[in-house]
Amino acid sequence: MTRGAFERDLRQLNEGVVRMGERAGEAIHGAVEALRARDVAAAERIIAEDDAIDALHMDLEQRCMRLLATQQPMAGDLRTIASVFAITIDLERMADHAEGISRAVKRLAAEPLVKPLVDIPQMDEILQGMIRDALMAFQMENADLARQTAAQDDAIDRLRNRVLHDMLEIMIHDPQTVPRALELLIVARHLERAADHVTNICERIVYIVTGELRELNV
Amino acid sequence: MPKQLEVRNVETHAPTLVERNTAVQTDDLHAWFDRLHALRGITLSVPERQVTAIIGPSGCGKSTFLRCLNRMHELVPSARVSGVVRVHERDIYAPGVDPVLVRRRVGMVFQKPNPFPTMNIYDNVAAGVRLAGERDRRRLDEVVERSLRAAALWEEVKDRLHKPGTSLSGGQQQRLCIARALAVSPEVLLMDEPASALDPAATLRIEELARELAKEITIVIVTHNMQQAARVSDVTGFFLAGQLVEFGSTTGMFTRPIDKRTEDYITGRFG
Numbered sequence: 001m002t003r004g005a006f007e008r009d010l011r012q013l014n015e016g017v018v019r020m021g022e023r024a025g026e027a028i029h030g031a032v033e034a035l036r037a038r039d040v041a042a043a044e045r046i047i048a049e050d051d052a053i054d055a056l057h058m059d060l061e062q063r064c065m066r067l068l069a070t071q072q073p074m075a076g077d078l079r080t081i082a083s084v085f086a087i088t089i090d091l092e093r094m095a096d097h098a099e100g101i102s103r104a105v106k107r108l109a110a111e112p113l114v115k116p117l118v119d120i121p122q123m124d125e126i127l128q129g130m131i132r133d134a135l136m137a138f139q140m141e142n143a144d145l146a147r148q149t150a151a152q153d154d155a156i157d158r159l160r161n162r163v164l165h166d167m168l169e170i171m172i173h174d175p176q177t178v179p180r181a182l183e184l185l186i187v188a189r190h191l192e193r194a195a196d197h198v199t200n201i202c203e204r205i206v207y208i209v210t211g212e213l214r215e216l217n218v
Numbered sequence: 219m220p221k222q223l224e225v226r227n228v229e230t231h232a233p234t235l236v237e238r239n240t241a242v243q244t245d246d247l248h249a250w251f252d253r254l255h256a257l258r259g260i261t262l263s264v265p266e267r268q269v270t271a272i273i274g275p276s277g278c279g280k281s282t283f284l285r286c287l288n289r290m291h292e293l294v295p296s297a298r299v300s301g302v303v304r305v306h307e308r309d310i311y312a313p314g315v316d317p318v319l320v321r322r323r324v325g326m327v328f329q330k331p332n333p334f335p336t337m338n339i340y341d342n343v344a345a346g347v348r349l350a351g352e353r354d355r356r357r358l359d360e361v362v363e364r365s366l367r368a369a370a371l372w373e374e375v376k377d378r379l380h381k382p383g384t385s386l387s388g389g390q391q392q393r394l395c396i397a398r399a400l401a402v403s404p405e406v407l408l409m410d411e412p413a414s415a416l417d418p419a420a421t422l423r424i425e426e427l428a429r430e431l432a433k434e435i436t437i438v439i440v441t442h443n444m445q446q447a448a449r450v451s452d453v454t455g456f457f458l459a460g461q462l463v464e465f466g467s468t469t470g471m472f473t474r475p476i477d478k479r480t481e482d483y484i485t486g487r488f489g
Contacts, residue, residue: 003486072445074484075475211474 006071010080013063017084017091018135020056021201024091025131027053027098028194032124034102035187036117040109043102053095060088079211083204087138090197094131097190097197104183104190114170114177114184123159123191126152130198137205146205149198150216156195163188239266241406241436242287242324247301249282249291256282258460259301264406264453269428269437271451271468273444275483278457280440284408287438288324289317306405322350325399329411331391333383333398339366340379342394346402361401368434369397370427389420396427400435407431409439413446425450444484448472456480 027046034042064081067073073081130152137145167181199217207213242264249257257279264270272280285291286299289310303310310320333342343362344352352358362379366372371393375386383394392412399407409428413421428437428450441447447454448468455465456477464471464480475481482488 006486074444074448074472074486075481077485078473 009063009067010077013060013067013081013084014139016056016060016063017087018139020053020060020088020091021131021135023053023056024094024098025128027095028101029124029128031098031101031105032121034105036121038109040106043105046102047099050095050099054092057088057092060084076208079208083208087201087204090200094194094197097194100190101187104187108180108183111180114180115166119159119163120184120187120191123156123188126155127191127195127198130195134198134201134205137202141209143206143209146202147216150202153195153199153217156192160188160192240264241266241306242438243304245302247286247303248299249279249286250298251294252296256460257286260462262455262462262465264436264438266436267432267434268452269432269439269450271447271454272438272440272457273447273454274457279460280457281410283457284410284438284440287406287408288326289320290326292317322346322402323404324406324408325402325404326408326410327392327395327399327412330415331388331395333391333394335384337383338380339375339383339386339394342383343397343401346398350402365397365401368400368431369393370423371397387420389416389423392416392420392424393427404435406436406438409437411440411442414442421446456483458483
């Protein structure tokens, strides 16, 4: 007995997850770049792009439903499909964070930044690496890589705390900066949350591979 | 006496021992058809008042295993059995044990409903009790009603108990056969693909019934239908080529089988 059609559908489902993950990662990176370049047009494009990522999410969810309804998946297949449900929700939220950063870019457009961007681009760089590695771990069903990827979340949290500390200092010294400093805090918060979603995805990958569902980075 | 049943721990992946009463224990059970070695050393404990499903591809020995549990295997000419089968601690192959009495303690329901064709509904259910010597009409009435109720058929047939058993639908006939098996108060009920000849609605009724009956008696069900095993059973055993590959909690088996061969079979990649 072979399950050619089912295996093809599963493969396409996995490819869809990777494509959606790449789009979400590109959106976040594009939003941080737009912040650096003060490029409102780019921010607008990323906001518009979110609908397309939402559509990918819906499409993947429907494909999962169809496979559950028609193929009665078991064991590893069941874990994969159930996990894709969860992973696409995380990816969709990540894209929402890209949109959130882009909106901050628009609000900040007319005014100078309160300080040069250092930590935020670094957060983005680490986050991009996490997204790449998580998608790789997903494709290769590599639980170790997923665990290592989730462990990088600590570095993101440290940078986020540094941004918080810096912004507090700036706001205390010059209350005029509060609205602009808050925007950068919001951006850092979006990046930190996006990394948390990558951690969730890594948990699902470990579950797909090993059948163990537990929190990483507790 | 409580025996220990190995149930795989879903959290830690490690087998743990859970206290359960054992209804049927087999030790190194082998079965042959002439020179065909159909079962190759099956050792397992069927937990009491649970549904145990036996799955595996055609020819893996699962029906043979079932038929060894009530000494029906030996009814086939040239068939042989070795090893031990204990039903509630009593060795059913011990010298001097009457196979007819074994089959009363361990009832069986087959793939195709097989009501006695010349008998009405009432007589079908009463047949086993009558064979055992019961003649009292009132007691027979009680047994028939109790068994038909237990088989979830009473409401549908109580006004036509004297119609032929074969006048019922397929699903009703199968429940009639279950009632007939229950009439002699078995300790264990073996079900060999009991729903494979039935439509989906009748199938679900049989599955529900199996779950309901397991509150009182022990059920062992052989099925080709993986979803059925997943829905109906507490414990599952996977047989392959006459051997028991994996045995443990149904939830564990269907979400995280330990043996690669189990995974391949239940995900439909061979069989």
